[in-house]
Amino acid sequence: MDLNFTAEEQSFREDVRRFLRAKLPAEISRKVLGGKRLEKDDFVRWQQILHAQGWGAVGWPTAFGGTGWNAVQQHIFDEECSDAGAPLQLPFGLKMVAPVIMAFGNPAQQQRFLPRIIDGSDWWCQGYSEPGSGSDLASLKMRAVRVNSPEGDHYVVNGQKTWNTLGQYADWIFCLVRTSTEGRQQEGISFLLIDMKTPGITVRPIIMLDGEHEINEVWFEDVRVPVQNLIGEENKGWTYAKFLLGHERTGIAGVGRSKRELKKLKEIARKETANGRPLIEDQRFRDRIAQVELELMALEITNLRVISAEGEKKLAPGPEASILKIKGSEIQQMLTELQMQALGHYALPWIEEALDAAWTGDALMEAYADHAAPLSGRYFNFRKTTIYGGSNEIQKNIISQMILGL
Amino acid sequence: MDFNYTEEQLALQDTLRRFIARDYAFEHRRALAKSADGFDRQAWKTFADFGILALPFPEEFGGISEHGGNAVDTMLVMEMLGRGLALEPYVPTVVLCGGLIRDAGSSAQKEALLPAIAGGELMLALAHFEPGARYELDHVATTATAKGSGWQLDGAKAVVLGAPSADKLIVSARDGKEISLFLIDAKAPGVTLRAYPTQDGARAADIKLANVTVGADALIGTAGGALPIVERALDYANAALCAEAVGIMSALNEVTLEYLKTRKQFGVPIGKFQALQHRMADMVIATEQARSMATLAAVRVDSRDAAERSRSVAATKAYVTQSARLVGQQAVQLHGGMGVVDELNVAHYFKRLTMIGLTFGDADYHLGKFSDSLLAA
Structure with a gap:
């Protein structure tokens, strides 16, 4: 039993960091880290940059232009990209339809569609x-x-x-x-x-x-x-659809993004004040941060256990994906809620233009522009995470009926 | 012990229920939230006709009954306004500022302001909280400097609810060590408003005060005596917000129950699934418990004992906010995708509940306040 990354894995992490420092456009990472609205072009441009590096599809086999990285490497890549503020690589092409085309499509379909997914040509x-x-x-x-x-x-x-x-x-x-x-x-x-x-x-x-x-x-x-x-x-489409739903396990937990948001929550709690002291010194609020951190620590290890096991033998779709989806979405929601709660009264304003990259606040709203603007909207928006991709109720049905036989 | 409303209260409740159903439908409300004012000025006139703008005031200052209505009357009104997600600045003008002037204003101020509020001709906003203050009442950096027989005010105020439509502002400011309250004209020279909508469709503003001069008659209450006045007014406001939350939770439970009965998946209404039945039962339990606490706050907020009053309101705000969180989040979850779209009232109820929880102290703040009171007992 060893919970440390190996020397090779550490050195791989350094490679990813070096790449991100050199190639991730600052104007894009500023948007991601600042909670600004991303345009289509931001997603496409980042996909093209990754593709140029040969990292366009980290989960694909090398035969189709993927990296052939193992699950732990993919996890490290996801964590570093999230931390640096890279846009999420949208899953619909890369992680959803592509594996179906690889597994069940004919060679003509594979040649027609896969290259245009990996190079960002087709959305x-x-x-x-x-x-x-x-x-x-x-x-x-x-x-x-x-x-x-x-x-x-x-x-x-x-x-x-x-x-x-x-x-x-x-x-x-x-x-x-x-x-x-x-x-x-x-x-x-x-x-x-x-x-x-x-x-x-x-x-x-x-x-x-x-x-x-x-x-x-x-x-x-x-x-x-x-x-x-x-x-x-x-x-036979239902078989392919089920394959698709069970296929994608790395990334489903969103550990990398939640770690980034936890870090941001702590930053906000240091900037906001209560009783003239940083909010993070308020024990009641700090305990809430600590509680979500415990959840995330557990999920990170659970996630690594699942993907390590997957690296050793191909697992049939099991309860793992449902566990990762349920806990991952709940943690994302807790984080958005605490970020909003940290703002106090400044959770209330809704300034539509605040999500534009160009908006940096005005004379009376500088503090709000600094970090507060997107947070309540994100809390509301993230209620979707326990609903989409098979609601958490459906995930619990999968665990209780299909796995536990109840 | 008597939990019944009087005949008059039931009649008022019925009037408001019919008004909300007939003249304040969700589509109308959605359009209002996007309009320039952000509320319905015609509805405000109707409120004046109903007498609810005069509700907390004694008869001699425009009220409809000899001693003025009590906080139970306000609770009843707020529950109905909650059901309709009414956008009119009732809490800022009537409950918060109206109540503050009723309790602390001079006779001249009451005569000048309360009948005008009651008649729907005057709107007010309380500019007390400041950037960086979070929910602490005594964190006031705005200064009041003696100038001639009056004062000069300088400083900044944060998220002042109802400010964009307010004719006058009640501003707290520090004169040396002590905090005082001043009534100023919202358009006075030196007052700058940065108005914006709030997440729930209401209106608020950040306010900058620079060299704003006021006369001696602008002082509300005694010099240096602001804190107990503000605390009392905010207790009334929080009790009212809790009642509003209860109205919203009841309405949200109704639409969610209807959805569970009509939305079919796997060949049956989704309300046939036990996991969802229990969730709905939890929402109903939370709402009934919240209603009990809101009733407690409405009765105790009129208490002469300030400690008793504040302690009861803190307990209620903490508890109701926790209930509202559960009901709001689960109503959205049970509606699935339909719960997160703009075109249904579900998300709007949820957003309003969330914002009530973050206004004038969140659940943690009020739990802390109540918890601290255990040491004093």
Whole structure:
């Protein structure tokens, strides 16, 4: 038993740090660390920089241009990127559709799509949830009807997807569609890749409680999708979807980002004052910080245990992903709540332009601009983390029913 | 012991309930939150007609009953305003500043201000807390320097609720060692407002005071006597905010229960799942407990015993804020994605509950205050 990183791992960490110091644009990290709004270009630019270094897809096998790093290396990379204020590499292309294409796509699909994901050319989004199918995803209704035609066989897709993250920027969407209504509902689902420029697709914004446009409804009306865009076999999409949900375990806990936010919480608690002393000297508040730190310490080790085990043998999707998702999301929420609470009355103002990178406050609001502006909005926004990606209630069902056999 | 409202109180409650249902629908409220004023001036006139702007004042100063309404009347009003997520600055103008002038103002000040508040012609805001002060009442760096027969005020005030619409401000300032209160014109030379919306759609401002001169008649209460006055006024305000929170929690439980009964997944209403049933039961328990505490605060805040009054309000604010956190967070969670969108009232109730918890002392501050009072007992 040894909880220390090896000398090789330490030296790897130094390499990552050197790279981040040299290549992470300051104007991007300032936005991330300051809680400012990121633009599409920030995400794309960072992906291009990583790709140029050969680090565009740290979790992919080398055959597809990945780094081939083991799980511990990936963890170190995630931790250093988070700490330095690198934008999150959005998971929809790299971590969601790409593994499905690698495992179940044909060589033509792999050659067509994977290089454009890793170099940042294509922005992918997810088409899973529907208004009537959230936790009960297998009940989804969006229809895809196969039509044989001289111009090329295709599917005609009709229906609606929702809770689509950042689809307003997307070039492609991967969708679960209903291709059969026979038998069990899980057996009539197919996995389709759809070009967002196809006629008949409409993206409508859903404004979230913090006032931001992060999610959308996507409507499909007689959208023609070539059969070449079907992944694997028709009516086997549920298997691929489950593979996708169970596949991604490194990063699901968000340990790196939570460590960064914990550090930020402590900084805020040193700047804010209570009774003329730094807030961090207030024992009641400091105990709250200490409590969330305990949670995070435990999660970090749990996360390392899971990914180390994964490195030794390929684990079937098990309770680990659910544990990491539940604890990771709860910790993220605790951190946003304490950051907000640290502000006292300054948790109240809502200055819309404060999320713009250019806004640095005005004469009366300098202190607010320094760190307070984004925090309440983030607290509200982060309520999503226990809802999305399989709500925490669903995760507990997985543990209690599938793992414990209750 | 009697937990019943009087006939008059029930009639007022009914009037407000109908007003909120008919004239203050959620879509109207959403549009108001985005408007320039951030509230409905017509509704303010209606409040004057209902008599709720005069509620805490005695008859001789524009009130509707001989000695003025009590804090239980205010509780009833706040519960209804909470259900409607009313944006009008009722707490700043009527409860906080109106109450402060009623309790500490001179006869001339009461005559000049209270009837005008009651009639809906005058709005006020209390500019007491300062940047860096957190919730500490005696952390006042704004200065009052004697000048002629009056004073000159200089300093900065933080997150003054209702300031953008206020005609007058009640400002605390330090004259040497002691803190005093002054009534100033919101547009007086030297007063600079940085107005903004708050997270819950209300309006507030940071305020800078530079060479603001006021006459001798601007002093409220005695020179150096501000703290007990401010503490009492804030106790009234916190009791009112707790009642507002209870109104919101009740409304939130109703919409969440309805959602559990109508939203179907896996072929059944999600309310059939025991994990969610227990969650809903916890929300109802928390709300009933919070209602009990809000009632306690409403009765005790009128107490002549300042220690008893403050201790009860601190206990209530700590407890209600904890309940509101549970109900707000779980109402969002049980609504799933629908809980985090702008277009449903759920998120707006949640945001208002969260902000109530951070206004005039958070749960930790009030728990600490109550906890400290155990040493004195």
